[in-house]
Amino acid sequence: MLNQKQIDYVMETIARMFPDAHCELNHRNPFELAIAVMLSAQCTDALVNRVTPALFEKYHEPEDYLAVPVEELQRDIRSIGLFRTKAKHIRQMCACLIEDDNGQLPETRDELVKLPGIGRKTANVIASVAFGQPAIAVDTHVERVTKRLGICRWKDSVLEVEKTLMKRVPREKWSLTHHRLIFFGRYHCKAANPNCPECPLLDLCREGQKRMKSRGDFIAARK
Structure with missing residues (x-):
C-alpha cells in the first residue's frame, strides 16, 4: 500500500497528465x-x-x-x-x-x-x-486505478475506496481528483490494455510492475 507521500505524488502526476479533466456527459442543467x-x-x-x-x-x-x-x-x-x-x-x-x-x-x-x-x-x-459540492464518485475507473496503484486494497468495497480517497485527498481537491482519476483510467490505465510501458507511475504501481515482469520487459521499459 502507498503511503501519504506516495499518494500525493500519484495525484500530482495524474494532475499534470490530465489538467483539464472534467465531466464528459453533455448537459445544460x-x-x-x-x-x-x-x-x-x-x-x-x-x-x-x-x-x-x-x-x-x-x-x-x-x-x-x-x-x-x-x-x-x-x-x-x-x-x-x-x-x-x-x-x-x-x-x-x-x-x-x-x-x-x-x-x-x-x-x-x-x-x-x-x-x-x-x-x-x-x-x-x-x-x-x-452544485459545486466537494465529492468523490467512485466508478469503475476510479476503483480500478486506486486498487492497481495500491492506494486502496483489492478487497475494498466501493464505499471503502471513497472513504479512503476522502481521507487521503484534501477536501478542496475531491471533485478534481475524481475527474482526473476517471480520465487516467479511461485514457491511460485502461481495464484490458493499460499503457504500463509509458506510465510515469510504473515504479509505484504494483499491478503495472506485475504486468511488465510477466512480459519480461520491466527492466527494459524503465531504461
Whole structure:
C-alpha cells in the first residue's frame, strides 16, 4: 500500500497528465445531468452523449417524461443498455421530483440518494458537477486505478475506496481528483490494455510492475 507521500505524488502526476479533466456527459442543467448519469450506468459516456441530444430536445422538464407512455421513452433510449430499467427509474425519479421537490433536484447527496434510480455514486456526481459540492464518485475507473496503484486494497468495497480517497485527498481537491482519476483510467490505465510501458507511475504501481515482469520487459521499459 502507498503511503501519504506516495499518494500525493500519484495525484500530482495524474494532475499534470490530465489538467483539464472534467465531466464528459453533455448537459445544460442539473436535471439533464441527473438523467445523463442515470443513463450512464454500465454504459460509456460516449454512447450516452449520442442519445441525449435528441432526448433533451424532446424532454425538458420532469413532467415531459411522464407525459408519454413508458414504451415511448424506452424506444428513445433503446440503444443504451438496461433501457427498460432506466426508463422506469427516470419516470419514478421525475414523479418524486414533482410530488416532493416542486420539480427541482435537491442539491445534497443525502437528499439525492432518496430519489429512485440515484445511488451514492450518481448523487456524488450530481452534487459535485451540478452544485459545486466537494465529492468523490467512485466508478469503475476510479476503483480500478486506486486498487492497481495500491492506494486502496483489492478487497475494498466501493464505499471503502471513497472513504479512503476522502481521507487521503484534501477536501478542496475531491471533485478534481475524481475527474482526473476517471480520465487516467479511461485514457491511460485502461481495464484490458493499460499503457504500463509509458506510465510515469510504473515504479509505484504494483499491478503495472506485475504486468511488465510477466512480459519480461520491466527492466527494459524503465531504461
